[in-house]
Amino acid sequence: MDTNxxxxxxxxxxxxxxxxxxxxxxxxxxxxxxxxxxxxxxxxPHNTMSTHLGVLSRAGLVVSRRQSRSIIYRVSLNHMRETLGFLVRDCCAGRPELCEPLLEDLKPCCPPSKETVS
Known part of the structure; x- marks a missing residue:
C-alpha cells in the first residue's frame, strides 16, 4: 500500500x-x-448514509453487492489489513519483541473455534 x-x-x-x-x-x-x-x-438519514458509504467505498474500506432491491455493504477486511500493515510495517526497527504488545492487541476478540479451523 502506498502513502496516498x-x-x-x-x-x-x-x-x-x-x-x-x-x-x-x-x-x-x-x-x-x-x-x-x-x-x-x-x-x-438515508441520503446522508449513502454519501458516507460512498466515501468509504471510494477509499476501499467497504464493498457492496446488490441483493434483490437492496445493496448490501461489507467491510473490506483485506484493505483494512493492508492499511494496518502499512502502519506497522517498520515496527520497532526490526525488533519484533518490542511490538509484541501491539500484535497481541490486534488479535481478534473471538478466535475461531476448533471446529472451523482446517
Missing part, C-alpha cells in the same frame, strides 16, 4: 459517522448490512 492510499483510508475514517459505520459493518461480518439498516442503527 493509506491517507485516503484514514481521511475516510476521520469522520464520526463513517468511523461508526465501519465499526458496525465489522460487527456484521461476513453477512454485511443493507444501507437502510446501517442508517437505522446509527440514526442517520
Amino acid at each position: 492510499k493509506a491517507l485516503e483510508a484514514f481521511a475516510a475514517l476521520s469522520q464520526a459517522t463513517r468511523l461508526n459505520t465501519f465499526r458496525v459493518l465489522v460487527r456484521h461480518e461476513p453477512e454485511g448490512l443493507p444501507a437502510g439498516e446501517i442508517a437505522r442503527l446509527l440514526d442517520v
